[in-house]
Amino acid sequence: MAESENGAIEITGGSVRHFGLQFPIFLCFQRHFHRTRAHLREIERDRQHQPWLNGLQLLEDAQQNKHVLSTGFKGIDKLLEGGLREGQLTELVGPSSSGKTQLCLRVAANVAIQHKGRVIFLDTGNSFSPRRIEHFVRQISGSVFNEKVMSNILCHSTFDIFSMFDVLHQLENSLKSQGHKGDCKARTLIVDSISSLITPILGGSGPQGHALMTSAGFLLKKLAHELNIAVLVTNHMVAGEGGNLKPALGESWKSIPHVRLLLSRDQGNKTCSISILKHPSLASGEVARFVIDD
Amino acid sequence: MTMEVRGWIDGDESGREMLSRLLTERPYLHIPPFQKFPLRVGNVVELVGPSPCAKTHILMQAAIDCILPKHYGGLGHLVLFIDLDCRFDILRLSQMLRNRIFQANKNQSNDEELFVECMRRFLYIRCYDTLEFLATLKTLHYQLQKERQAQGIGVNFLMIDSIGAFHWVDRASTSLHLGVDNRKGLSLQNVSVTVVQEIKKLVLVHPMLVIAAKATILGNRYAANEVKWNLKRPFSPDSAASSVTNKVHQLMYREYMPSIWQSFVTLRILIQASDDHISTENNHNKSVYLSEWLMPPLSFGDSFIVKDAGVFCVS
Numbered sequence: 001m002a003e004s005e006n007g008a009i010e011i012t013g014g015s016v017r018h019f020g021l022q023f024p025i026f027l028c029f030q031r032h033f034h035r036t037r038a039h040l041r042e043i044e045r046d047r048q049h050q051p052w053l054n055g056l057q058l059l060e061d062a063q064q065n066k067h068v069l070s071t072g073f074k075g076i077d078k079l080l081e082g083g084l085r086e087g088q089l090t091e092l093v094g095p096s097s098s099g100k101t102q103l104c105l106r107v108a109a110n111v112a113i114q115h116k117g118r119v120i121f122l123d124t125g126n127s128f129s130p131r132r133i134e135h136f137v138r139q140i141s142g143s144v145f146n147e148k149v150m151s152n153i154l155c156h157s158t159f160d161i162f163s164m165f166d167v168l169h170q171l172e173n174s175l176k177s178q179g180h181k182g183d184c185k186a187r188t189l190i191v192d193s194i195s196s197l198i199t200p201i202l203g204g205s206g207p208q209g210h211a212l213m214t215s216a217g218f219l220l221k222k223l224a225h226e227l228n229i230a231v232l233v234t235n236h237m238v239a240g241e242g243g244n245l246k247p248a249l250g251e252s253w254k255s256i257p258h259v260r261l262l263l264s265r266d267q268g269n270k271t272c273s274i275s276i277l278k279h280p281s282l283a284s285g286e287v288a289r290f291v292i293d294d
Numbered sequence: 295m296t297m298e299v300r301g302w303i304d305g306d307e308s309g310r311e312m313l314s315r316l317l318t319e320r321p322y323l324h325i326p327p328f329q330k331f332p333l334r335v336g337n338v339v340e341l342v343g344p345s346p347c348a349k350t351h352i353l354m355q356a357a358i359d360c361i362l363p364k365h366y367g368g369l370g371h372l373v374l375f376i377d378l379d380c381r382f383d384i385l386r387l388s389q390m391l392r393n394r395i396f397q398a399n400k401n402q403s404n405d406e407e408l409f410v411e412c413m414r415r416f417l418y419i420r421c422y423d424t425l426e427f428l429a430t431l432k433t434l435h436y437q438l439q440k441e442r443q444a445q446g447i448g449v450n451f452l453m454i455d456s457i458g459a460f461h462w463v464d465r466a467s468t469s470l471h472l473g474v475d476n477r478k479g480l481s482l483q484n485v486s487v488t489v490v491q492e493i494k495k496l497v498l499v500h501p502m503l504v505i506a507a508k509a510t511i512l513g514n515r516y517a518a519n520e521v522k523w524n525l526k527r528p529f530s531p532d533s534a535a536s537s538v539t540n541k542v543h544q545l546m547y548r549e550y551m552p553s554i555w556q557s558f559v560t561l562r563i564l565i566q567a568s569d570d571h572i573s574t575e576n577n578h579n580k581s582v583y584l585s586e587w588l589m590p591p592l593s594f595g596d597s598f599i600v601k602d603a604g605v606f607c608v609s
Binding site: 049050051207251255256284285 | 344345346350361379380381382383384385386387388389410412413414415416417418419420421422423425426427429430433437456459460462463465466467509510511512571579580581600
């Protein structure tokens with residue numbers, strides 16, 4: 001981080017590898033604050049915080065940069081009034097084998113074909129299957145095998161949260177420096193599943209696990225907003241009150257995603273149903289049904 | 295000499311003049327779900343509730359009430375929205391604002407200009423960590439002066455959504471040993487003290503109403519256990535069951551903010567989603583939210599639903 005010439009504001013930065021994430025340590029800001037107000041302008045210029053925007057600028061940014069990506073399923077698109085929105089973190093919750101990974105793979109294929117965008121898939125449980133992707137690609141685009149489309153879906157295997165942070169930071173740096181490269185712009189980031197990265201660290205009496213979880217959430221939201229990508233994460237379910245299932249990752253996670261969707265599969269059937277648990281502008285409780293593989 | 299003494303005894307203004315000045319300069323603010331307890335500039339309000347409940351919608355409704363000009367029923371002042379959750383949906387705000395303008399403005403044609411004017415009065419910033427939040431607060435005074443010069447109006451609302459967003463990260467960094475003794479570290483206590491101090495300093499110079507939304511981030515393990523234990527005992531229906539539900543509601547809210555923030559808050563409201571649903575015109579089932587006053591502990595609560603046009607009371 002920067003140090004201004006006359007030393008009135010000293011900001012020392014360091015990264016805490018203990019947490020595996022870049023954590024600027026902000027020392028003794030207050031002592032120097034009272035010296036001179038002129039340095040406040042320096043802070044604004046140095047971008048120690050995000051710029052202030054008014055409602056109009058925010059709206060323009062949302063309308064021009066944050067497009068809606070169709071998921072490829074008419075039912076889901078109708079439920080979500082368009083699909084997944086860039087700039088938002090969408091969480092997909094469901095019991096095991098309810099179709100979360102299949103849905104993620106199908107969405108990845110659809111984004112690569114229909115929106116001609118790059119998809120980054122973080123795979124935490126070896127669930128990514130190139131064959132399934134190829135199958136979906138053929139299903140969506142007809143019969144032609146498109147190598148370009150397949151090469152736009154990138155898969156990284158991450159097995160713990162620290163390597164996920166590394167991958168995300170590298171992604172942030174590379175995407176910011178790349179800029180807009182024609183039609184290979186990254187449009188979607190899928191983490192399947194984020195709960196398997198976070199659950200191992202949540203136990204224990206200290207706050208470090210929750211701190212890492214919320215930092216991960218903030219990093220994903222920051223990537224979504226600044227790079228204009230839609231982030232999709234999956235979560236599993238655990239037993240809750242009265243024997244019902246509830247989403248894992250606890251109470252603190254609930255306020256992190258923009259959109260929370262509940263997925264369930266009918267028994268012995270290929271039909272899945274999806275409902276909204278939380279959405280910033282739509283009512284919860286609506287249900288849509290769809291079939292992943294027809 | 296006698297004239298000066300007489301002038302000193304007479305005072306600057308009478309009680310009536312002072313009251314009329316204060317009531318016009320700092321008007322009472324009526325936010326629809328809390329009509330029975332109008333809020334006044336100078337209060338610090340905390341909206342507590344598990345996620346999802348309609349906290350952000352209430353903030354948006356209040357913001358719209360503030361940015362609309364006076365002849366449309368608003369206050370015509372600026373709103374500062376500090377988004378710590380980074381989940382704010384500007385499209386929803388613009389939809390609600392357009393609805394309000396359309397309702398108020400049915401036969402006139404300057405909707406678009408009015409919309410633009412109102413949106414310019416909504417100032418938004420998002421902070422991804424505590425450092426950015428502190429930097430924002432410290433530079434807020436300069437920013438407000440700039441806005442006052444640019445638009446000529448002051449700010450009436452400071453909204454923070456939500457105040458406990460960095461709680462876990464701050465708690466974890468408390469245990470970091472920085473190894474440099476003469477510098478103040480970043481701990482939960484220090485951060486809260488700084489936040490409260492900065493807001494107090496700001497409110498002295500720019501009097502405004504501070505509304506903070508707070509999510510309940512500690513789980514309700516105890517509430518779940520309590521319900522299980524109570525259900526095992528045989529009980530006589532109505533009274534025992536209602537006392538169990540009341541206890542569950544109380545226990546679901548556990549305070550986690552440091553005491554300096556708790557004592558800074560002057561009004562606290564708890565909002566929860568109830569199990570009731572109301573069907574509206576399009577056959578949508580909207581869930582009803584209950585609000586309950588925790589500070590001051592009032593006995594009446596409100597129930598409201600969220601429709602496309604905004605937050606409405608259900609009586």
